[in-house]
Structure formats: structure tokens, C-alpha cells
Amino acid sequence: MFPLERHKKILELLTIRKVLKITELTEELNISVDTLRRDLNTLTKQGRIEKIYGGVKLVESRFGESSMDERMVSQLEEKDRIARKSSEFIHDGDCIYIDSGSTTYQIAKYVKHKKKLTVVTNSLPVAIELMDSDVELIMIGGKIRREEQSVVAYEYIFNFHELNVLKAFICCSGITIEKGISDYNLEEAITRKKMIELSKEVFVMADSTKFGKDVTISIASLDKIDTIVTDANVNASLIPKFKKTSTTLVIADE
Incomplete structure (x- = not known):
């Protein structure tokens, strides 16, 4: 799975389940913790997700158009x-x-x-x-x-x-x-x-x-x-x- 496809999958899962643990994501995507951390760092820098204790959640849209994800x-x-x-x-x-x-x-x-x-x-x-x-x-x-x-x-x-x-x-x-x-x-x-x-x-x-x-x-x-x-x-x-x-x-x- 390409990084862009993994990012899309992560965001889809977060849209449905709101909050996910790191272990849940590694199992769902069948990837290593290191690969997941790189993906999460990218999505965090883009302002799409927010890291919380033990996991991640979506950054909520505050106005205007909802996010593509x-x-x-x-x-x-x-x-x-x-x-x-x-x-x-x-x-x-x-x-x-x-x-x-x-x-x-x-x-x-x-x-x-x-x-x-x-x-x-x-x-x-x-x-x-x-x-x-x-x-x-x-x-x-x-x-x-x-x-x-x-x-x-x-x-x-x-x-x-x-x-x-x-x-x-x-x-x-x-x-x-x-x-x-x-x-x-x-x-x-x-x-x-x-x-x-x-x-x-x-x-x-x-x-x-x-x-x-x-x-x-x-x-x-x-x-x-x-x-x-x-x-x-x-x-x-x-x-x-x-x-x-x-x-x-x-x-x-x-």
C-alpha cells in the first residue's frame, strides 16, 4: 500500500471511529509502528489529525467546507x-x-x-x-x-x-x-x-x-x-x- 493510500485509510477509519489507538492502527493497516509513526507525523503536519495520549483523532473542521476525508x-x-x-x-x-x-x-x-x-x-x-x-x-x-x-x-x-x-x-x-x-x-x-x-x-x-x-x-x-x-x-x-x-x-x- 502506497503512503497516500495508507493516509486515506487512516483518515477513513478516524472519521468512522473518531479515536484510534496506535496498536489498533498497526493491526488494521498491517504495518510496523515505525511506518505508522511516519504516516501520523505527515498527517499531523498537514493539520488533519491530532495526537492524543496513546492514539490519534481527527482535527475537527471549525467552519466552511468539511474536509475531503x-x-x-x-x-x-x-x-x-x-x-x-x-x-x-x-x-x-x-x-x-x-x-x-x-x-x-x-x-x-x-x-x-x-x-x-x-x-x-x-x-x-x-x-x-x-x-x-x-x-x-x-x-x-x-x-x-x-x-x-x-x-x-x-x-x-x-x-x-x-x-x-x-x-x-x-x-x-x-x-x-x-x-x-x-x-x-x-x-x-x-x-x-x-x-x-x-x-x-x-x-x-x-x-x-x-x-x-x-x-x-x-x-x-x-x-x-x-x-x-x-x-x-x-x-x-x-x-x-x-x-x-x-x-x-x-x-x-x-
């Missing part, structure tokens, strides 16, 4: 259904963009069997998930955001316009009819705006908790979004409202 293990059933439904729009031979995010990450496992598929991504977990598949993988270049396990790209570093992306699968933190989609982080928003601009078809993958929120940074109005895929818990009153827009709302049932 918290989101990776929250509402997994809904996110999995959204990903499975979204994968139906992906066909052999497509060139797609998969955004960084806990919901878009779930789609990676559903596209591994596609033939002649090209995936462009800024998500390190997506890249790791697809590494051993036959998918042609393109990682965009830029600055790594450790807390989001993503790469935020800049025009002067990565030539976006060389990409010929057919479909983009985008994450967001907020969706409203009036303002469209929004996010908490400016750098992530810039990358998403660029991919929306370049892609021929734009899909937003968002669980129902994102609706009715207009957060810090605007990404795009609804007229730039072709389809939003969400779960069955979405407020029923929103469905007729979306029918009056150019954006198709798709509900991922069980």
Missing part, C-alpha cells in the same frame, strides 16, 4: 448511486474530465471497463483508482492541494486548450436555481470554470444536501450546466422548478 466517507450510498447513474452517460471512446471531489471520485470504479476511454483529471484519488486499468489517464499539472488531494492548474502551467474533452463531470458545494453552482475554494473554482468552458457537455454530480446553498465562490450559472445528477432525497419541490430551466435534473434511484 470526512466527505469521502459521508453519504456513501447516495454518492455511489449518483456515480453509477452518471456512468451511464459515458461510452466507449469518450474523452472525459473527472473533477476532484468525493462524489466524482466514486465514478472512477464504474468506468474501468470502458474501451478506449480517456480520462482527464485533477484528482489524485481518481488517478490512483484508474492507475491499473486500461483507461488512458491524463493528469493535469499544477499545484497540489493536499487537503483536497487535488491539483489546481494554472493556464501558464497547463495548456487547457490542447484538451478535447467531450464530457466533464464536476463537483460543487452549492446549487441554486438563481445562482447556479458554487464552491468554497477559489483555486478549485477556477479549474472547474475552465473545464466547463472547454467541455462539450457538462454534468454536475451532487448529493441532495448541496441544493439551496450558494457558497463563497460562483462557478457557473445553470445555463452552462447540461445535467445535474443527484440522489432521491432531493426536495421534491425543486423538480418542477428545474423543468423550467435548460438544465436536466436526473435522480439516481436505487
Whole structure:
């Protein structure tokens, strides 16, 4: 298991069990105490965990966006259904963009069997998930955001316009009819705006908790979004409202 994979596993376990002893982690991960200490030191320096007597716990988010690691293990059933439904729009031979995010990450496992598929991504977990598949993988270049396990790209570093992306699968933190989609982080928003601009078809993958929120940074109005895929818990009153827009709302049932 690579260090990044171990870090992800540690954070997943802590999100579920809140506090873990050193002995529990070494047994769960099947690694030595020395290796675990190196991993814990890294996560502590990143501000993700806090060492306590005999063990570790997560550093709690105090405001704004919850951490990537918290989101990776929250509402997994809904996110999995959204990903499975979204994968139906992906066909052999497509060139797609998969955004960084806990919901878009779930789609990676559903596209591994596609033939002649090209995936462009800024998500390190997506890249790791697809590494051993036959998918042609393109990682965009830029600055790594450790807390989001993503790469935020800049025009002067990565030539976006060389990409010929057919479909983009985008994450967001907020969706409203009036303002469209929004996010908490400016750098992530810039990358998403660029991919929306370049892609021929734009899909937003968002669980129902994102609706009715207009957060810090605007990404795009609804007229730039072709389809939003969400779960069955979405407020029923929103469905007729979306029918009056150019954006198709798709509900991922069980």
C-alpha cells in the first residue's frame, strides 16, 4: 500500500471511529509502528489529525467546507448511486474530465471497463483508482492541494486548450436555481470554470444536501450546466422548478 493510500485509510477509519489507538492502527493497516509513526507525523503536519495520549483523532473542521476525508466517507450510498447513474452517460471512446471531489471520485470504479476511454483529471484519488486499468489517464499539472488531494492548474502551467474533452463531470458545494453552482475554494473554482468552458457537455454530480446553498465562490450559472445528477432525497419541490430551466435534473434511484 502506497503512503497516500495508507493516509486515506487512516483518515477513513478516524472519521468512522473518531479515536484510534496506535496498536489498533498497526493491526488494521498491517504495518510496523515505525511506518505508522511516519504516516501520523505527515498527517499531523498537514493539520488533519491530532495526537492524543496513546492514539490519534481527527482535527475537527471549525467552519466552511468539511474536509475531503470526512466527505469521502459521508453519504456513501447516495454518492455511489449518483456515480453509477452518471456512468451511464459515458461510452466507449469518450474523452472525459473527472473533477476532484468525493462524489466524482466514486465514478472512477464504474468506468474501468470502458474501451478506449480517456480520462482527464485533477484528482489524485481518481488517478490512483484508474492507475491499473486500461483507461488512458491524463493528469493535469499544477499545484497540489493536499487537503483536497487535488491539483489546481494554472493556464501558464497547463495548456487547457490542447484538451478535447467531450464530457466533464464536476463537483460543487452549492446549487441554486438563481445562482447556479458554487464552491468554497477559489483555486478549485477556477479549474472547474475552465473545464466547463472547454467541455462539450457538462454534468454536475451532487448529493441532495448541496441544493439551496450558494457558497463563497460562483462557478457557473445553470445555463452552462447540461445535467445535474443527484440522489432521491432531493426536495421534491425543486423538480418542477428545474423543468423550467435548460438544465436536466436526473435522480439516481436505487
